[in-house]
Amino acid sequence: MKQRTLKRSNAPIFWALFGAGGMLSALFGPMLVFITGIAVPLAVVLPADTMSYPHMLAFAQNIIGKGFIFAIIALFLWHAAHRIFHSLHDIGIHAGTGAKLLCYGLAMLGTLIAAYALLAIGF
Amino acid sequence: METYKADVVIVGGGGAGLRAAIAVAESDPALRIALVSKVYPMRSHTVAAEGGSAGVKQATDSLEYHFNDTVHGGDWLCEQDVVEYFVAHCTEELTQLEHWGCPWSRTPDGHVNVRAFGGMKIERTWFAADKTGFHMLHTLFQTSIKYPSIKRFDEHFCVDLVVEDGRVQGVVAIEIASGELTLVEARSVVIATGGAGRVFRENTNGGVVTGDGMALAYRHGVPLRDMEFVQYHPTCMPGTGLLFTEACRGEGGFLVNKDGYRYLQDYGLGPAEPTPRNKAMELGPRDRLSQAFWYEQQKGRTIEGLHGSVVHLDLRHLGEAKLRERLPQIYELAEQFMGVDPAHAPIPVRPAVHYTMGGILVDGRCAAPLAGLYAAGECSSVGIHGANRLGSNSLSELLVFGKVAGVEAARFAKSVAPGNSASLLKQAQAVEQRVLGLKTKTGGSERIATLRKEMAQTMEDGCGIYRLAKTMQQTCDKLDELKARFRNVNLEDKSSVWNTEWLLAIELEYQLDVAQAMAYSAINRRESRGAHQRLDGFEARDDVNFLQHSQAHYVAGGPPRIDYGPVKITKSQPGTRAYGAAGEKAEQEERKASNV
Amino acid sequence: MSEKQKIIEIEVLRYHPEKDKEPHKQVFEVPFTDDMSVLQGVQYIKDYLDGSLSFRWSCRMAICGSCGMMINGEPSLSCQTFLRDYYPARVRVEALSHFPIERDLVINMEGFIEKLESIQPYIIPRETRTLAQGEYLQTPEQLDAYEQFSSCINCLLCYAACPQFGLNSNFIGPAATALLHRYNVDSRDGGKSQRMELINSEEGVFNCTAVGYCSEVCPKHVDPANAVNQNKTNSAADYFLRFLTPKGGAK
Amino acid sequence: MNKRRPYVRPMDGWWRKNPFFVEYMVHEGTALFVAAYAAILLTGLVRLSQGEAAWNAWLSALKNPWYVGFHLLALAAIAYHTYTWFKIMPRTMPPVVVGGQRLPAWAITGSGLAVAAAASAALLGLVWGLVR
Numbered sequence A: 001m002k003q004r005t006l007k008r009s010n011a012p013i014f015w016a017l018f019g020a021g022g023m024l025s026a027l028f029g030p031m032l033v034f035i036t037g038i039a040v041p042l043a044v045v046l047p048a049d050t051m052s053y054p055h056m057l058a059f060a061q062n063i064i065g066k067g068f069i070f071a072i073i074a075l076f077l078w079h080a081a082h083r084i085f086h087s088l089h090d091i092g093i094h095a096g097t098g099a100k101l102l103c104y105g106l107a108m109l110g111t112l113i114a115a116y117a118l119l120a121i122g123f
Numbered sequence B: 001m002e003t004y005k006a007d008v009v010i011v012g013g014g015g016a017g018l019r020a021a022i023a024v025a026e027s028d029p030a031l032r033i034a035l036v037s038k039v040y041p042m043r044s045h046t047v048a049a050e051g052g053s054a055g056v057k058q059a060t061d062s063l064e065y066h067f068n069d070t071v072h073g074g075d076w077l078c079e080q081d082v083v084e085y086f087v088a089h090c091t092e093e094l095t096q097l098e099h100w101g102c103p104w105s106r107t108p109d110g111h112v113n114v115r116a117f118g119g120m121k122i123e124r125t126w127f128a129a130d131k132t133g134f135h136m137l138h139t140l141f142q143t144s145i146k147y148p149s150i151k152r153f154d155e156h157f158c159v160d161l162v163v164e165d166g167r168v169q170g171v172v173a174i175e176i177a178s179g180e181l182t183l184v185e186a187r188s189v190v191i192a193t194g195g196a197g198r199v200f201r202e203n204t205n206g207g208v209v210t211g212d213g214m215a216l217a218y219r220h221g222v223p224l225r226d227m228e229f230v231q232y233h234p235t236c237m238p239g240t241g242l243l244f245t246e247a248c249r250g251e252g253g254f255l256v257n258k259d260g261y262r263y264l265q266d267y268g269l270g271p272a273e274p275t276p277r278n279k280a281m282e283l284g285p286r287d288r289l290s291q292a293f294w295y296e297q298q299k300g301r302t303i304e305g306l307h308g309s310v311v312h313l314d315l316r317h318l319g320e321a322k323l324r325e326r327l328p329q330i331y332e333l334a335e336q337f338m339g340v341d342p343a344h345a346p347i348p349v350r351p352a353v354h355y356t357m358g359g360i361l362v363d364g365r366c367a368a369p370l371a372g373l374y375a376a377g378e379c380s381s382v383g384i385h386g387a388n389r390l391g392s393n394s395l396s397e398l399l400v401f402g403k404v405a406g407v408e409a410a411r412f413a414k415s416v417a418p419g420n421s422a423s424l425l426k427q428a429q430a431v432e433q434r435v436l437g438l439k440t441k442t443g444g445s446e447r448i449a450t451l452r453k454e455m456a457q458t459m460e461d462g463c464g465i466y467r468l469a470k471t472m473q474q475t476c477d478k479l480d481e482l483k484a485r486f487r488n489v490n491l492e493d494k495s496s497v498w499n500t501e502w503l504l505a506i507e508l509e510y511q512l513d514v515a516q517a518m519a520y521s522a523i524n525r526r527e528s529r530g531a532h533q534r535l536d537g538f539e540a541r542d543d544v545n546f547l548q549h550s551q552a553h554y555v556a557g558g559p560p561r562i563d564y565g566p567v568k569i570t571k572s573q574p575g576t577r578a579y580g581a582a583g584e585k586a587e588q589e590e591r592k593a594s595n596v
Numbered sequence C: 001m002s003e004k005q006k007i008i009e010i011e012v013l014r015y016h017p018e019k020d021k022e023p024h025k026q027v028f029e030v031p032f033t034d035d036m037s038v039l040q041g042v043q044y045i046k047d048y049l050d051g052s053l054s055f056r057w058s059c060r061m062a063i064c065g066s067c068g069m070m071i072n073g074e075p076s077l078s079c080q081t082f083l084r085d086y087y088p089a090r091v092r093v094e095a096l097s098h099f100p101i102e103r104d105l106v107i108n109m110e111g112f113i114e115k116l117e118s119i120q121p122y123i124i125p126r127e128t129r130t131l132a133q134g135e136y137l138q139t140p141e142q143l144d145a146y147e148q149f150s151s152c153i154n155c156l157l158c159y160a161a162c163p164q165f166g167l168n169s170n171f172i173g174p175a176a177t178a179l180l181h182r183y184n185v186d187s188r189d190g191g192k193s194q195r196m197e198l199i200n201s202e203e204g205v206f207n208c209t210a211v212g213y214c215s216e217v218c219p220k221h222v223d224p225a226n227a228v229n230q231n232k233t234n235s236a237a238d239y240f241l242r243f244l245t246p247k248g249g250a251k
Numbered sequence D: 001m002n003k004r005r006p007y008v009r010p011m012d013g014w015w016r017k018n019p020f021f022v023e024y025m026v027h028e029g030t031a032l033f034v035a036a037y038a039a040i041l042l043t044g045l046v047r048l049s050q051g052e053a054a055w056n057a058w059l060s061a062l063k064n065p066w067y068v069g070f071h072l073l074a075l076a077a078i079a080y081h082t083y084t085w086f087k088i089m090p091r092t093m094p095p096v097v098v099g100g101q102r103l104p105a106w107a108i109t110g111s112g113l114a115v116a117a118a119a120s121a122a123l124l125g126l127v128w129g130l131v132r
């Protein structure tokens, strides 16, 4: 038996975020896209003022609303970043650390921006 | 040539070889063990065993019953002192395997479950669904990884033993991947290379079961004992010979002929009850069942199929749920290989060669009459199977005698000094020249496949379920001819890496030797006993002249010399082998007689 | 041979290290009957057409695990794949993907063996028991928890199916993880914490992207993908909870 | 002298060579839509924090047919993600034993999809209820 030293992988952090985002997008993704991207712009199914400024501001100022928005944006990003990073590897683009930094870096950036915006909106 | 210095070398990574290796490692961790196997150990043919492994388990059972079943089953050609040792150690060894993780099937309260098997008076067959051999082999292999003193030579093909100063001191093996030879020096050698069923045409054995170890020992003067006893298993797949385990009948399956009639009742195995009782009907011993098939065929009561006559193994009444639970592999085999759904249609079956009862002559401690040489498993004849092996005894044999062989080989290794490396190497180099010569020589015209097929056919013709002097003689003559033709064999492949044609040629040479030992032992046994049944005036058992073990001795350049050795009888005097109602009656009388 | 004798074309990927720079195709015409497996077709080639063709096989009954090949691009046991399912088209046979080819259809599987050796594939007893005390009790339900994972025949079809192993051969991979898991969930075993180190490592389960093809091709219904992915959860728990337990790590 | 020379085959284009892998790449590809959609939402959030005019500009941009078209595609892709997410779920979970029987794979996938449907309905209902 070859003697090896095993290095603990840090993947669980990214994997956990990926999994959470995957679950959230599987549960709510299609309906969210439908609401924000189709129903509201085309004014079908839902009232035209569903996403009016007052409505959305109130939602974003509510602590539960804030949490929901933050979770959706951040976790979707982490989920996607993880998959895209792996797919790059899959199709033979082994940019290694660079790709990793780019994918997860963008997700991190998006997360920070979302947090900043939500704080800026106030309570 | 590379040399590896071991203390004990074990040839064969099947159940017996692995058990021996672990026994050596446990008896003294300082001993260096070399485990040489021509396939990765988990590919060994133990993997194919389906039904189970015998060991007294129930309170109503006893060692005496297991002893009696085994000795009666073997038609009294057993070494009774060895059988006694065997039955006394089965359960302990099976429990040991449980401790090592073997997934034995369980009763609802968590104990190991046992099932009925042919020729066994009481349920005592431990099983892991219908993949018992698979689970035993993988448990042993994976457990062996725990012992750092076991150095494996996987995919190393053993081509000779090295004998010096009257004792065996190592083996020479080809590394299959490179075609290079290695000398493995050792102070004792255990041979555990399995059976030789593939010398026959239709058989249940894997491609690796070619009798190599038997031939190796034989060529060094160790006799092969009781080689005429070759077991036909009654329920095999026509064409391929793949096995439908005896557990099919243990779970309650029926054998019926073309009229749907349970014909075994016509052959002294009745009465035909809805659930066969132990040692009756479908739960009779294999030799009897295969013989009954032969008679049905003579009477025209079998069914004609693409690959010869068949009868039906009917499992329908057991229902799909039970079949899937207890016989899942059988279910898949029938579905995938034959397109038969056993829950809804009977399975066509016929007998095929299954097991070699005989083998390398060893005593009850697995020692061969060549100092330092031990043998265990199907390649050996330790004396427990006699003229007919009972199903589920051989897996237990691997454990019980694998361990004995390991312990004894370890003890022997410590009792002698290492050999003279220089002169061992010289011998090994001579071996190398010889085996390389087989590959590189040119001008031959015989194809290996042709010779192999002719050998398998003639063995089936002459040494089948029923035997006649005339056909056996033809087989002997044919084998002599094939051995002569082998010298003219031609190999297309002269290369080194993974040259399997070369290995097949070496195997064929082993097979021809073993086949000769079988055929010559058979023609010389002028009686009928167990798996050796004659129709030419020797239909009866003849205890006066033939309550003896045959021993085939290798003679260079000619047919083997056959002589005979005594049978050890301790408690059980030869009697009539009866099954079914007749068997029960005989047993009662025996008991009455011994009570008086 | 009767005039009705059917002939099938078998295309074999040949590679001879002593002659060839790289593998190449060779087509053979093989007479066949409906009950012939691909293995029997390949054996026919060796016996009658080209004795130099090399491949592994033994049991012929889908239990020894030696005869895995890519058949029309899918990892399969050649002894339980039948020519009739391809006839009259040509059938393409290659060595198992993702492994180095030693020669023809023979792959180098030493890497797998090393993995198997590294998972501690034996019972590390939870509590010791002597032989005289008899067997450990294990209910059919406890047996059922690991039995499926213990059915692995080491045929390596799952490795030939797993692109992540193909891309990174250090990945411990489906079968070895299934066997590791088999011991971890055996009621007799207490060695889980020792084995987690490998699961958690960079060679461990997080190389898997849940492709799932490994389980799809497994001839023994082991579902190795399940073992790998369950252990992602175990490993993540170990990762996050190790700070909470004094000894560092799940038990 | 050792004549072994094991040949390692390249992995180029492996994902094109088997329908199973093509499907895998497609379902991994849904991540592009998830990412893009998250980016759109993030922009909206930033615009929201910048006041009413900014927000309304974002809202009306969404009416652009290109955006609507993108959202239709994203809907299909993310719905497919939902389907595949629950399809592989039985392979990723510990066995679920109900009444002594293992839950079959289809039951797990089925329950997952049912929960997703319920979550979607609840979300729609909630939005409807909040704004009316």
Ligand SMILES: Cc1cc2nc3c(=O)[nH]c(=O)nc-3n(C[C@H](O)[C@H](O)[C@H](O)COP(=O)(O)OP(=O)(O)OC[C@H]3O[C@@H](n4cnc5c(N)ncnc54)[C@H](O)[C@@H]3O)c2cc1C
Pocket: B011, B012, B013, B014, B015, B016, B017, B036, B037, B038, B039, B040, B041, B044, B045, B046, B047, B048, B049, B050, B051, B052, B053, B054, B132, B133, B156, B157, B158, B159, B192, B193, B194, B195, B204, B205, B206, B208, B209, B212, B213, B243, B245, B354, B355, B376, B377, B378, B379, B391, B392, B393, B394, B395, B396, B398
């Ligand atoms: C289909 C089938 C079902 C069976 N079912 C049962 C059952 O239910 N119950 C029961 O009790 N018995 C059963 N048997 C019988 C039993 O399985 C065998 O007798 C037993 O497994 C033989 O084990 P072994 O260790 O002696 O040999 P094997 O398992 O055959 O191992 C032989 C080993 O020797 C090695 N070897 C051989 N030649 C060489 C060489 N030249 N160089 C290096 N290595 C070599 C091989 O690589 C292999 O590792 C069954 C047999 C068959 C065929």
Ligand code: SF4
Pocket: C151, C152, C153, C154, C155, C156, C157, C158, C159, C174, C175, C178, C214, C217, C218, C219, C220, C221, C222, C223, C224
């Ligand atoms: S998990 Fe299945 S496919 Fe993989 S090696 Fe084991 S039996 Fe073969």
Ligand code: F3S
Pocket: C161, C162, C163, C164, C165, C173, C174, C207, C208, C209, C210, C211, C212, C213, C214, C215, C224, C225, C228
């Ligand atoms: S195919 Fe490979 S990526 Fe995972 S699910 Fe199976 S191990």
Ligand code: FES
Pocket: C057, C058, C059, C060, C061, C062, C063, C064, C065, C066, C067, C068, C077, C078, C079, C080
């Ligand atoms: S030959 Fe054993 S698995 Fe196919």
